[in-house]
Amino acid sequence: MTSTLDTVFAALADPTRRAILSMLLEDDMAVTDVADPFEMSLAAISKHLTILTRAGLISQEKRGRVKWCKLEPDAMKGASVWMQGFGQFEPVNLDAFERFLEHHLDTAEEE
Amino acid sequence: MTSTLDTVFAALADPTRRAILSMLLEDDMAVTDVADPFEMSLAAISKHLTILTRAGLISQEKRGRVKWCKLEPDAMKGASVWMQGFGQFEPVNLDAFERFLEHHLDTAEEE
């Protein structure tokens, strides 16, 4: 939902959640099917899905008794752009990136 | 030092640590100077720097009694590439970055 840098990076910091996102690249999945390849309980997976949803990385839609999970890759955009600002050091976009940092991302979050 | 996806994403999930990395874009800094703009204690900043070091995102070198912190942007490569695997968004060139700015996509806020 929120999709701040905080929640997105935190969500991506867990290997189970990254694996879930990879699975959802293929297709939308029901919660039970997401949980299937993992050793842990369904409740644990349900919590992971909540964290991914809060970060905006997936959406969940209930149809009948089944809750479908759908990847929302756009939620990674902000984080991806933020990181790549450190990777690509052409002087051109370095300035722009620093302005971007100052005026948009970090400040917006700490207010 | 390790620079796994786990440690890198976890390190990036904190706004203080992201702010520190942004500061280090300019130049290497001593721990005291890194801590200066923040409200929190020096010890707290020292812990953040430890986490950034463990993630490989910075390196620290002691010269005299001063410990210098240096940005190591290559540590973000793995994480950056991982995210681009989801990339419906192309690697950020100036183009994509400017589009991002134009739409003043305050991705840091809701969705």
Place this chain on the structure above:
DNA sequence: GGTATATTCAACTATATGGTTGAGAATGAC
């Protein structure tokens, strides 16, 4: 209605994080 399936909630444990303060170890200045 009764039962099976899908998912979450509640309560609990263990561990990590983010912060504090105060003391301690190095180093540099005089």
Place this chain on the structure above:
DNA sequence: GTCATTCTCAACCATATAGTTGAATATACC
């Protein structure tokens, strides 16, 4: 040697995370 500076360590507190199990809810099937 004395004193200040730089930085970390230790102990502590509050909160969040990652997992468990068992009960509860909601829907579908017959």
